[in-house]
Amino acid sequence: MKMKKWMTAVLAGTMAIGITACAGSNNTGVEPAAMEALKEDTTPITIQYWHAHAEAQLEGLNYMIGEFSKKYPHITVEPVFQGAYSELHKKLQAAVAADDVPAVTNVEVASLPNFADSGVFEELTPWIERDQVQLDDFSQGMLGAYAYNGKQYGFPLIVSTSVFVYNKTMLDKLGVKPPQTWEEIDAFNQAVTKKGENGMPTYAFSVPGWDTWYYDPWMINGGGQILTDDMSASAVETEASLRYIENFKRWKDEGHLHIGYGKGASDNMRQMFLGGEIAMVEHTSALLKMYQENADFEVGVSFLPGDEKRTSNIGGAGIVMMAGAEDAEKEAAWKFIEFMTSAEHNIKWAESVGYLPTRKSAIDSDEGAQYFERWPQYRAVYEHFDNVTPRMQHPAYPEFSTVYKEVVGEMALNNADPVPLMKEAAGKINDILADYE
């Protein structure tokens, strides 16, 4: 009896320590005076940079870190690969819970609101103001993707957007150009879909169903929106929001549109495109290099066709500072963030990792002109530089987006009518929103 009481006391005690430790992990802000002093401080310091850069990007990263240490010899940056974005986010969560965070990290663009909402990231405004960073040099959409509730938490680092990648050789042979508006899609379909003819595409185009990132812009371009303006309720079931999916259904039923869904769907779509079965696929701009290297035909890139609007969403990751880091670490982190996203290295960095440049001055420079000579396909994106917009920002987005993703899945796999399902989905989305405090 005595022992049991003793055990519960210890248990309760350790639990209490655990709880207070969690509560204590919330340092905020650096004093302005201290910030000035830290700026010139050259005491040696080591910071960790947690990232999700795959192997193909490491050469570029190592080059950047090398250049950085030439500029700031007193700062050592330790890059730590933490796996893909989802792995990285889990480790960040655990690091925050354990109150042992890196100074700088990547964050996938759709997960920024959730972390920012919990106070995990440090707001960059004091440093931006101190060092007078020219924010208007960034693409405004890309910059906006890393702000939340009007506060700038990070800068765009590796930016992609969804584009149509097309088989230029085939389209030239058929004498058609990729559609620029929804109205042109029917004519495009008629000209391109050639069922059963040897060497001709079975499908005119493909839209990935496995990630809402690919069709959120379609919903918006059709005049719809995911949530109401005040973000309090679902809007996926409104007439304007349903326009894209009704079109998808019709194009699919007519045999022109291919929608991949489920595990391995991305690989399948890729194979079908490279094998000439699909003439045009919507995919991330980050894979352009892969398409170009593997296709035995000429590859073209076209911006998503528009209707009421014409936009495409930002993907990829940004670079942010952790609120739980020490003040001196934060100063070093800021210098690293500024360096990694600076106009000076922007083109070189973008080209080495296969993502898009983010700085207007870099694109307009001689280096930028040479870049477009090497990668003429990216022109299609830069003609619409300001139409590349942030994704929907809501902390519960990762959760409620799966609800309408499944409607697309039902349509893709079971040929279900999406309209009634979307109305049902709206109820579920509203439940999730009500549940989110």
Next chain:
Amino acid sequence: MEMQNNVTKAASLRAPASVRRKISNVTKEKWKDFLFALPALAFLGAFLYYPLGYSVYISFTNWNMTRPNVKFVGLDNYTRLLTNDDFYNSLKITLQYTVMDVVFTLAAGLLLALLMNVTSSRLFAVLRGIVFMPYYISMIIAAMVFTWIYNSQYGLLNRIMIGLGLEPVDWLINTSTVLPALVAVSVWKGAGFAMILFIAGMRGIPAEYYEAASIDGASRISLFRHITLPLLSPMTLFLVITTFISSMQVFQSIDVMTNGGPLQSTNAIVYWIYTMAFGEFRTGRASALVMILFVIILLLTLLQWFISRKKVHYEG
């Protein structure tokens, strides 16, 4: 506490000195025992009981691992889960998977045991080794290999199907084939282990029973039905419970092969817990689901054990 004091007081009043000494020796011994167990207990305490207790606490909060102010929400997480269709869907999938996995793993194990239980030939020892091999392959690796085998475009299985003149199947994309496809991996992995245990069980059955029954003219089938099967029941119970518990907690194959999809058709409970905690940042609710799963597994295991008391024959 007071009562206890009274009792000891009363004992000291009545008992002679020698008995008193004995009692205090016993308590001393107990403390010594406890001291020896302390390192192990401390380890379990830090890595099992404390996290367990802490997750019970979390299950009553809205914690998301990162937010600084944690709110106590009472039973909210539990009621929301228990009134959610997704929960019952997930439970149904988990049970379907478990039933298929237990039945097919045991059936395959038993069949293989009957085939391979040959002591006279070295060849069978080698064959047993080969059949057992998948058991020590990591599930992650097995799942990755099977992902390729099941691929609808260039997978081995569909190549074979096409070769046989059959229509190819989207194994992991079709909602009706994906769960059996996952079960097949688990059966492939677990059948060898079940076989070894069944063989061990069979070799423990005294030969006299078979001899006596054959003299009485029993056929091979009735020998199996009336001697082998009943006397294997302790081993069968062990396998049912261990396979049951591990397949209720199926996770790795889903994580690698399907991510719970398509259309949630493989969203088993443990995988759901994982996505809830680390994908949707709902650590509190995920902890509540952990507790619910714990209770479900406990109840079902007790039920199996209870039913089995009547059905399991312990020889001797």
